[in-house]
Amino acid sequence: MDILIAYLEYPFVRYALIVGVLISLCSALLGVTLVLKRFSFIGDGLSHVAFGAMAIAAVLNLSNNMIVVLPVTVLSAILLLRTGQNAKIKGDAAIAMISVGALAFGYLLMNIFSTSSNLTGDVCSTLFGSMSILTLTPGEVLACAILSVIVIIVFILFYNKIFAVTFDENFAKATGTKADLYNLLIAIIIAVIIVLAMNLVGSLLISALVIFPALSAMRIFRNFKQVTICSAVLSVVCSLSGMIISILTGTPVGSTIVAVDVAVFAVCWIAGLIRGGN
Amino acid sequence: MAQLVVEDLSLGYESQAIIEGLNFTVNAGDYLCIVGENGSGKTTLMKTLLNLKTPLSGKITTGGDLKKNEIGYLPQQTIVQKDFPASVREIVMSGFQGQCGIRPFYNKEEKKLAQENMERMGVADLAKRCYRDLSGGQQQRVLLARALCATRKILLLDEPVSGLDPKVTAEMYKLISDLNSDGITIIMISHDIAAAVRYASHILHIGDTVFFGTRDEYLASDIGKVFLLQQGGEK
Numbered sequence: 137m138d139i140l141i142a143y144l145e146y147p148f149v150r151y152a153l154i155v156g157v158l159i160s161l162c163s164a165l166l167g168v169t170l171v172l173k174r175f176s177f178i179g180d181g182l183s184h185v186a187f188g189a190m191a192i193a194a195v196l197n198l199s200n201n202m203i204v205v206l207p208v209t210v211l212s213a214i215l216l217l218r219t220g221q222n223a224k225i226k227g228d229a230a231i232a233m234i235s236v237g238a239l240a241f242g243y244l245l246m247n248i249f250s251t252s253s254n255l256t257g258d259v260c261s262t263l264f265g266s267m268s269i270l271t272l273t274p275g276e277v278l279a280c281a282i283l284s285v286i287v288i289i290v291f292i293l294f295y296n297k298i299f300a301v302t303f304d305e306n307f308a309k310a311t312g313t314k315a316d317l318y319n320l321l322i323a324i325i326i327a328v329i330i331v332l333a334m335n336l337v338g339s340l341l342i343s344a345l346v347i348f349p350a351l352s353a354m355r356i357f358r359n360f361k362q363v364t365i366c367s368a369v370l371s372v373v374c375s376l377s378g379m380i381i382s383i384l385t386g387t388p389v390g391s392t393i394v395a396v397d398v399a400v401f402a403v404c405w406i407a408g409l410i411r412g413g414n
Numbered sequence: 415m416a417q418l419v420v421e422d423l424s425l426g427y428e429s430q431a432i433i434e435g436l437n438f439t440v441n442a443g444d445y446l447c448i449v450g451e452n453g454s455g456k457t458t459l460m461k462t463l464l465n466l467k468t469p470l471s472g473k474i475t476t477g478g479d480l481k482k483n484e485i486g487y488l489p490q491q492t493i494v495q496k497d498f499p500a501s502v503r504e505i506v507m508s509g510f511q512g513q514c515g516i517r518p519f520y521n522k523e524e525k526k527l528a529q530e531n532m533e534r535m536g537v538a539d540l541a542k543r544c545y546r547d548l549s550g551g552q553q554q555r556v557l558l559a560r561a562l563c564a565t566r567k568i569l570l571l572d573e574p575v576s577g578l579d580p581k582v583t584a585e586m587y588k589l590i591s592d593l594n595s596d597g598i599t600i601i602m603i604s605h606d607i608a609a610a611v612r613y614a615s616h617i618l619h620i621g622d623t624v625f626f627g628t629r630d631e632y633l634a635s636d637i638g639k640v641f642l643l644q645q646g647g648e649k
Contacts, residue, residue, distance in 0.1 A: 172498060293518045300511040303498060304489065310464035311564040312483025312512030358544035359501035 143383050151277045152389075156375045158284035159336050160345060160393075162329045164371030165291045167350035168364050169302045169322060178216060179346040181231035182330045183339040185212040187262055188238030188245075190334070194258075195249040202279065206331050212238075213327035217319055264338040264390050272335065280332055287325055294321060299360055336375070337390030348397035349374065355401075355408035374400055415442045416477040417568055417599055418463065423472030425458050431470055432458060438618055438626040442567070445591070445600045447610035449641070450620040456603045457490075459620065460572055463601070483512040486565030486598075488557050490572050496546060502556050503541040506532055509563025528563055535559040535589065551582035558589065568599040575606065587613060607642060 143149045163179075170176055189208035193201030216231055246259060272280070291298070300308045301318045309315040333342045349371035353363045378393030418440040426432045432455035440446055448456050461467045463474060464487055486509075509531075510524045520528075532538040535555040540548065545556060554574060561569055574590065575583040583606075591613050594600045604610045610617060617632040619625040625637050632638040 172494060174494065296508070296514070296519065297511060299500070299504065300508040303495065303500060303505060303508060304492070306461075306464075306466060306489050306492075307487050307560070307564075308508075308511060309466055310487040310489075310570075311485060311509070354499050358499050358547070359542075360499060360504050363499045 139384060140380060147274075148272070149383065151272050151274070153376065153379060155272060155277055155280045155332075156336055156379050156393075157372050158281060159329070159332050160349075160371040160375035161368050162284050162287045162291075162325075163333055163342075163345045164349040164367040165288070165364060166322070166326055166329060167346040167348075167371075168353070168360070168367050169298055170326065171347055171350045171354070172302050175217075176347045177228065177231050177343065178213070178326065179330060179343040180340075181216060181235035182209055182213055182327055183334060183342040184235035184242075185209055185238040186331055186334055187339040188242035190262055191242035191245040195245050202331070205334075206328065209331050210324050210327040213323040213330075214320060217323040262334070262338060263340045264388060276335075280335070283328055283332055287328060290321070290325060294318065295364075298322065303360075337393055341390045341394050344394040344397055345371070345375075348394070348401050352397075352401045352404035355404040356411070370400055370404075371397075416440070417442050417480045418601075419473075419475045419477055420463075421473045421475070423459075423462070423474065424470040425455055425462055425467075426470055429470075433620055433624070436472070436620070436624060440568075440599060440601060440616075442599055443594070443597055445594045445613060445615045446602070446618060447614035447616070448601065448603045448618045448620065449605075449607055449610050454621040456620065457572060460570055460601070460603055464570060480567055484565050484567055486561035486563075486569040488554070488561050488569065488571040488574055490576065491553070491557075498546060500545050501542055502532070502537055502545060502548070503528065505545055505556055506537075506541075506559045506563060509560035512564055524563070528559075531559040531562040532556075534562065549582075550578050551586065554578065554586060555589070562593075566598065568601070569593065571600065571602040573603050573605060575604075575609075583609075611642070 170178060186205050186209045189205040190201055192208075193204040196204070198204060212234060216234065243259060297313065297318050300313055301315050301322075305315050305319075308318075329346070330342055333345055337345055349367040350363070352370050353367035357363045357366050374396045375393050378396040379389055381387065381396070382389045382392040416439050420436055420438050423436040424431050424434045425436070432453075436459075438446075448459065450456055458467065462469050464485065506528045507520055507524070510520055510528070514520070529538065529541075532541060535558050537552060537555050537559055540552060540556070545553065548556065558574075561571075569590075571590065575586050578586060587609055590600060590602070594613075602610075602614075611629055611633060614629050616628055617625065617638070619632065619637055619641065623637050625632060625635055627635070633642075
């Protein structure tokens with residue numbers, strides 16, 4: 137405990153905790169919709185795109201890689217959700233294609249135009265997040281916080297619409313809801329969350345952050361509002377405890393958080409079984 | 415008063431037309447059953463009426479005081495809904511979404527109306543239950559309550575009784591017929607030709623030959639006789 141308090145003296149630890157909480161909150165909110173819309177893997181696909189974009193930013197030697205990564209990811213999210221409806225290449229195949237493609241190009245670019253002496257380390261930390269959460273500058277923390285707050289506000293304002301579009305898109309459309317517009321909104325929010333979450337857990341582990349809290353909450357609760365709230369709470373608790381464990385024991389941040397998420401899912405699953413039902 | 419006028423409508427995928435030159439009119443208070451063989455384009459027609467698909471050619475005009483966001487719809491169930499964690503109340507409330515526009519939350523009046531519609535469909539005591547735990551008949555009534563939140567004028571139903579047992583099917587038909595007596599226009603796709611000719615005021619038969627007219631005209635027509643005989647023979 138003393139060690140923890142000692143660590144909290146450092147501003148970068150406090151920043152990491154703040155950002156971690158905000159990101160996990162955002163990702164859990166949208167996670168419920170993604171899981172129910174059968175888009176669980178979109179997080180994975182988009183994060184690989186973000187990795188590719190980050191490689192481009194690194195090659196171009198941009199100091200603030202957000203400028204490249206965010207628009208590229210948003211664009212891919214829109215494309216992916218669009219193709220879901222009326223495409224020659226079906227949704228899951230499109231995601232697989234874009235994600236591995238971006239991953240390969242990202243690594244290729246980083247290799248060819250390497251600017252750093254420790255390439256493997258760089259790649260590893262982008263993929264698994266390792267310590268980048270602890271090296272955030274106050275500016276990045278602020279940007280992260282603002283984006284997170286925007287995501288949360290948009291989610292609350294559009295909560296009923298997101299529910300309607302998730303539960304029954306055809307009905308929503310037929311009765312005059314602008315379902316395409318809200319799908320677009322969902323895609324954009326997801327892309328923003330993915331880019332933010334890369335700092336926390338790295339590209340490869342983002343899906344876990346998005347889907348585990350939602351799946352855990354769905355084991356226990358049976359209505360949309362409760363599932364959403366529970367998923368947000370679980371996600372924040374898991375991320376916080378994951379980060380604290382990793383600070384105390386020196387394990388990698390991203391994988392520790394995901395490990396806690398998995399453990400909580402197991403607990404929820406058993407709790408769901410005991411409570412009866414499926 | 416004509417609520418829906420369909421003129422020279424052609425439907426299909428890409429350039430392949432399934433139905434061509436379709437004409438019919440639905441007046442307020444009508445009970446129209448759309449019948450026809452599988453693959454004849456019944457669901458495509460309904461989706462076009464709902465603006466979910468664009469027709470190859472032709473025109474659909476909504477008449478009277480019917481607005482685009484005043485149409486109720488009971489779709490066939492999707493896979494997504496089978497394990498969706500949502501309470502009955504949440505689902506019924508979502509019927510108001512089309513009228514909400516940009517307004518983020520539901521108002522008092524809508525909450526009251528949702529309650530009334532749940533009572534009308536006999537699902538008020540299930541309001542807090544999870545949708546996926548309900549029986550097929552209860553689920554359909556929940557979706558019907560939601561459709562009623564979206565409209566007071568016209569309901570489009572896509573095979574509302576598929577997968578229901580005979581007793582529940584009869585209840586469902588009774589419920590729909592009561593709604594029609596209350597003045598709501600019904601347009602229903604049905605496989606059940608016997609029920610169609612029992613309840614409907616008008617029949618639209620699509621397929622190789624197209625028929626539109628009142629129920630009595632259909633029963634007297636050649637196509638009606640043949641189809642009734644076929645369907646009757648299968649049972």
